[in-house]
Amino acid sequence: MVVICLDLCLAVAATWMAFTLRLDTWHRPVGMEWAVYAVAPLLSIPVFVKFGLYRAIFRYTGLAAILATSKAVAIYGLLFLPAVIALYLWEGIPRSLSVLQPLILLLLIAGSRTVAWHWLAANSARTTNRLLIYGAGSAGAQTAAALASAQQYTLLGFIDDDEHKAGRTINRVSVMSPAAVPAFASRFAVTDILLALPSASRERRNQIIEHLSALPVRIRTLPGLADLASGRVTVQDFRDLDIEDLLGRPPVAPDPQxxxxxxxxxxxxxxxxxxxxxxxxxxxxxxxxxxxxxxxxxxxxxxxxxxxxxxxxxxxxxxxxxxxxxxxxxxxxxxxxxxxxxxxxxxxxxxxxxxxxxxxxxxxxxxxxxxxxxxxxxxxxxxxxxxxxxxxxxxxxxxxxxxxxxxxxxxxxxxxxxxxxxxxxxxxxxxxxxxxxxxxxxxxxxxxxxxxxSSGSVVPLFRDQIANGGPVTVTDPEVTxxxxxxxxxxxxxxxxxxxxxxxxxxVLDMGAPVKIVDLAKRMITLSGRTVRDEFRPTGDISITFTGLRAGEKRxxxxxxxxxxxxxxxxxxxxxxxxxxxxxxxxxxxxxxxxxxxxxxxxxxxxxxxxxxxxxxxxxxxxxxxxxxxxxxxxxxxx
The missing domain is CATH 3.40.50.720 (NAD(P)-binding Rossmann-like Domain)
Structure with a gap:
């Protein structure tokens, strides 16, 4: 009912603006000109109801809703035309109103829907996560488009290694260099960074993760290229970092032959x-x-x-x-x-x-x-x-x-x-x-x-413990x-x-051994939490040591x-x-x-x-x- 009342007012406003533009002076309706002000809302509202404009959820207004509005206004314009012609023949009402008024009405209605969408998005974003996307390529742009309707994240910016992209925008969202991320994340309270780099090498991903690991943000990733082949990205595709990302080194390369x-x-x-x-x-x-x-x-x-x-x-x-x-x-x-x-x-x-x-x-x-x-x-x-x-x-x-x-x-x-x-x-x-x-x-x-x-690995256990707020349990501080x-x-x-x-x-040459406590700290920081210890007593998650198990080596x-x-x-x-x-x-x-x-x-x-x-x-x-x-x-x- 609120939107119907708004459209009634917009139909009257569009009529007044059409008269004003046509006569090149501030319009004050007299005589049969009032009939035009009455016909506009009486014709437009039934047409808009027929086209389902008032069944839409305005929070998710998009291109399809704009197209439906355009079709409804076009039909309205065809019905409005004979009314204006009749009044022209009777009282000399300007014929050009039949074109000016529907065009202005279209602009007003489309504009009102856009303003409503932005207002609803801004209000719902107050409780969502604040996100940066690492990668201003096609995967990053697809992700930004998915976020626009999901309302689960507030996209604050893109990060890209290409210096030529820094300072530019993608759909009015700015692109920054990696060097600017720490200050930006601190200033705007960024909660999540999404790696939209499906084609990046494992070595490059590890470098990026290492650079971001000092920030109090949760680092997530998108699927690989094969999963993005359909050209559709959803928020459900966001996932925690791969096991390979936690490993911190390139995996063994396969040899098919x-x-x-x-x-x-x-x-x-x-x-x-x-x-x-x-x-x-x-x-x-x-x-x-x-x-x-x-x-x-x-x-x-x-x-x-x-x-x-x-x-x-x-x-x-x-x-x-x-x-x-x-x-x-x-x-x-x-x-x-x-x-x-x-x-x-x-x-x-x-x-x-x-x-x-x-x-x-x-x-x-x-x-x-x-x-x-x-x-x-x-x-x-x-x-x-x-x-x-x-x-x-x-x-x-x-x-x-x-x-x-x-x-x-x-x-x-x-x-x-x-x-x-x-x-x-x-x-x-x-x-x-x-x-x-x-x-x-x-x-x-x-x-x-x-x-x-694996089913006996510490990684699933650590993830569950982090999700539950800790503590993360490690047998011994020296276990490697x-x-x-x-x-x-x-x-x-x-x-x-x-x-x-x-x-x-x-035997596999597995590189240097990893301390279990370091793996636990890495998983805590990459989840956007901080480690609580004697140096940071206000941290989010603590690590407790439970002692070596029976038969366990350091x-x-x-x-x-x-x-x-x-x-x-x-x-x-x-x-x-x-x-x-x-x-x-x-x-x-x-x-x-x-x-x-x-x-x-x-x-x-x-x-x-x-x-x-x-x-x-x-x-x-x-x-x-x-x-x-x-x-x-x-x-x-x-």
Whole structure:
């Protein structure tokens, strides 16, 4: 009703302005001229109602609303014309009013809608975030257009490295250089900076993030070029920084030819296919065009989820292959052997393992059965049915381990090293002639550090803690870890399978280790918060130290032996480490498995020490019997 009353007044005002312009003097209506003032609103309002001008939400007025208004005024003008002609013939009313009045009315109505839109936007923006967009290119302009209607952010300006753009404007929003950002952000209380740089290199993004990290703003990013191909950007596309941005270094570059060397047109089996590493292995293997990929996992839901995802990926990519979900445990030799017999995989990637350090420390028997016996069963089946390549996903915690998880992974490595050293399969499978006719399996291992973003990573935990206002929990101020992303780790595993000779143990050159407390501080500052400590007691989020967990090291290592050798990939190292021959290894492994089945912790620890000379177990008094005693502390430390 307010807008209808406004349009009535505007119709009268447009009539007065038309008379004034036509007669070139301030108009005072007399006689039949009053009829024109009456006809204008009586004709215009019904037409505007018919065209839905009063059903629009004026807060979101745009080009479509302006076009609808123009059409309505045009129809009104056609109806207004005969009325003016009739009055001209009767009383000599100027005929030009039939053109002047509708044009002026259009300008007045369009102007009123624009003013209303700006007024509503200004009032709603008082409670929104104050944003700068880094990147004054096409992605930045698309983002600004999305923000104009979303009303969730107030866009204060653009940032661009191009000096020629500094001082210019995009839709009346100024562009500034990076050097001007700190002063501008402080003066105008900027809360968010959005990186609209989908084509920027990882190195350049890291430089920008480092430059902005000192500001008390939240740094967010847009998707990559592939996600922007549709030319549409929405506020929902804004997301927190990538895991790679937190890593602070360029990721390992892929080599498609090397990856496809042993995967294209082959049958490939992945154990632990539903896990963090296993699922990414499956995604990257599918891209290399195998004939079949066998997904093995003992978790029904995890297997269903990765199978559905891969089926969709295969259809979208137009690939011709089968994805076969196989519900199985690597601890069941008969089931694993039957799978290898039925599908004849050429390559096996063994990612199935218990890896959560405190959980494994509290359940050593199950860890030994799963990590050691599972590897032994899979290796035995690979030898029995002629698998060409077997790659074990290992960990840096296998180096001089102080926990059960690391010790079991080192034993899994030793099993494969010992089997690779044998001239033939040491297992009596009841068909010696068949075994001799099969190719010798190439066993190899890939050892790497922590992966950012996995189910056991600190990154999801830190994000949740920051979102909840803290505190962020770190075990020890000196704890350092080697980090890589999940795609990097998976590329390494695939490279190893392509270049490996039997018995090779590969390690990634992961650069310098990262302090966990520094990672926590980086995530806090990049979220737009400040760290609360003795130097800044008024900060937003504090960091608390909870103490080392059972079996946890302050510093991780990647190598046991000396003289590592380079490989054809610049970021992959070939390690040389000692192992015992298979007869001795087999006897010790059997004693370990017997101890694990009995559930006697001391016997398990003694057997682990025999197999892994570098293993140092914490005293029983310092080791929790179960992680369920203090779930909140266990979760925070994890």
């Amino acid at each position: 090397l990856l496809a060397r042993k995967l294209a047109h082959q049958v490939v089996l992945v154990t632990g296919a539903g896990g963090s590493i296993g699922s990414e292995l499956c995604r990257q293997i599918v891209q290399q065009g195998p004939s079949q990929i066998l997904l093995v996992d003992h978790s029904e839901f995890a297997l269903y989820r990765i199978h559905m995802e891969l089926e969709l990926l295969v259809r979208r990519s137009g690939l011709v292959m089968r994805t076969v979900p196989l519900l199985a445990s690597v601890c069941n030799f008969d089931r694993i052997s039957e799978i290898c017999r039925a599908y004849k995989p050429a390559s096996v990637y063994h990612a199935a393992a218990y890896k959560h350090v405190p959980m494994v420390e509290s359940n050593p028997g199950e860890a030994v059965i799963n990590n050691v016996l599972g590897t032994l069963n899979l290796a035995r089946a690979a030898l029995k049915w002629g698998v060409d390549s077997f790659v074990l996903v290992s960990t840096d915690k296998a180096v001089r381990p102080t926990n059960v998880m690391g010790a079991t992974k080192r034993i899994a490595e030793q099993i494969l090293q010992s089997l690779a050293d044998c001239g033939a399969s040491p297992f009596d499978e009841g068909n010696a002639e068949h075994s001799k006719s099969l190719p010798k399996t190439r066993f190899s291992m890939v050892r790497f550090g922590n992966v950012l973003g 870890r080697y980090f890589m992303t999940i795609p990097e780790a998976v590329q390494l595993v695939l490279y190893a399978g392509a270049m490996a000779r039997s018995g090779d143990l590969f 510093f991780e290592e990647l190598l046991i032996g000396e003289n590592p050798m380079p490989t054809e990939h610049p970021r992959i190292i070939l390690a040389r480490e000692e192992f015992v021959e298979w007869p001795t290894c087999s006897q010790r492994v059997q004693r370990l498995l017997e101890a694990a089945r009995s559930g006697e912790r001391d016997a398990i620890v003694d057997a682990l020490r025999t197999l892994v000379p570098g293993y140092i177990a914490r005293p029983t008094a310092e080791r929790p019997d179960t992680v369920a005693e203090q779930p909140e502390v266990a979760l925070a430390r994890h």
